[in-house]
Amino acid sequence: MRALSDRELIRFHVQSTNQEYADQLKDHPLGKDFKFLAYAYEHVWYGERSLSDAQFERLMTNFQDFYKAADGV
Secondary structure: OHHHHHOOOOOOOOOOOHHHHHHHOOOOOOHHHHHHHHHHHHHHHOOOOOOOHHHHHHHHHHHHHHHHHHHOO
16 A cells, blocks of 8 residues: 555555545556455455465466556556
8 A cells, every 4th residue: 555655546544444545546547456456355364265376376466467557657
């Protein structure tokens, strides 16, 4: 979140939720990707779901691609 805040894509607040950040990014080209990644994170972390190695690799690639794209903004 800090990287997105530093690039002024979101307004970071310690008590904000991923949904609130997704709302801030809804009109930005990265908004859809952020929403997907936030959903995936919450699904695994709070849903206590496990990922296969292939699923993990795909998500990791998606996260890396997202942050690279955010760096280019």
